[in-house]
Amino acid sequence: MYGLSNSLCLDITNNNSDVWENIPSISDDFFSFRIIKCNDGTSSYRIMNTRTTGDNTKALGGNGSNVYQWTYGANNNQKWLFDKTYNDFFEKNFTTSEDYHALDEKSVSNTTYDTIGWNFQYEGWYSAAMLTAQVGQLLQSTDAARLLRCFLYPTGNAQTINFYNMNMGNYKANANMVWDMNAAMQAAEYYLSNKSSTVFTSIKEKEWRNLTYGSKALDLTNNWYLAVNEYRTWTKGSAAKSANTITMTMTYNMRDFYNWDANGTAEVGFVSPSQMNTLHRAGMGRDFHVSGQMQMRIVWTTGQRIGSGATWSVL
DSSP states (O other): OBOTTTOOEEOOGGGOOOTTEEOOEESSOOOOEEEEEOSSSSSOEEEEEOSSSSSSOEEEEOSSSSOEEEEOOOOGGGOBOOOOEETTEESSOOOOOOOTTSOHHHHSOSSOTTOSOOOHHHHHHHHHHHHHHHHHHHTTOHHHHHHHHHHHTTOOOOEEOOHHHHHHHOHHHHHHHHHHHHHHHHHHHHHTTSSSEEEEEESSOEEEOOOOOSSHHHHTTOHHHHHTSSEEEEEEEEEEEETTEEEEEEEEEEEEEEOOOTTOOSOBTTBOHHHHHHHHHTTSSOOEEEEEEEEEEEEEETTOOBTTTBEEEEO
16 A cells, blocks of 8 residues: 555564554555455455465554554454545545644644743844834734734734635735635536535645745735745535536635744844744744635536636635
8 A cells, every 4th residue: 555645655664563563654665465345244444464474363453543453353443444535635524634744844843842041132033023023014914913923922822814815815825726726626526427416525735835926025015925925725615516517615724834944044024034933942932823714605517617617706
C-alpha cells in the first residue's frame, strides 16, 4: 500500500514479528500485506502481514494510537473499510481533520513559546510591532493589524477571519477560491453520474502560498497578504441534479497558523519575521490558529464552470 503523495509504503521495522510493532512508512522497500474480506456479513477487510511471520497471524489495527500489528482476533479495530476517492474528494459527510502529514508550522508552533529570557532589545522590537499594527490600521489593513495585535497580546487564543471578505478583497485569494469551486463542481459531476444527489468532502487540504501582489510597495497595503499569506482550504459539497442542471451548496473552509519565520529578514512594516519569532520564544508574542468559513450556492449545467457559464451566490 503506497501513499499517493510521497511513494512511501507500509512496512514493518526490521521485519519484526512482535505484537504492538508500529507500522512506519519506509521508502524503497517492499511490503507483503494481504487484504482479505472479513467473513462477518460486513463490507470490511483485514490487512494481514505475511512478510514478518509467514503464518498470516498478524493483522494491522489501531485503538486510539498509531497503526500497529497484533495477533488477529476479528476485533473491530482490526477491520478496515475501503472507499473510492475522486480527485481528493470522498463521498461522505465528515469534517476534514488537520493534515497529520503537514509541515509542523501548519498546525503547531515551529518554535517553543516562552523559553528564552527577557532582553532589553526585545522591548524595542515589541514597540516597533505595536507601531506597525497602528500604521496598518491607518492604511486600512485592518485584519492584518488585528491579528498582529492578537500575536502581541500573547494569549494564544484561536482567531476567526471573515473568509468572504478575504476572497473578495484579494484577487489572488479570489482565484484560489474559483479553483476550489471548480474542483468541487467536477467532483459533484462525477458523483452524480449515476444518481440524483450526493454529499462529499475534501480528503486533503489544498495549500496556498500566493497572496502577495508581487512587489514590496503593493504589499505594504495588501491587507490579506499581511494578515494570512499562506493558508489551507478544504470543502464540503451537497449537490443535486435535475435533468442537466446541478445545484450545489458548498461550504468553503480555511485554516492557518499565525507564526513567523525564524530566519526571515525582510521587514514587514517596522519589524522582521525573525524578530517576531524571537518575541514568541521570549513570551512577548504568541502564535495561534486562524480559521474562516463561507457558504455559497452554485448552479450550472454539466460541463460549465465558474467563469464559463456557472452562476453562484453567497449564502
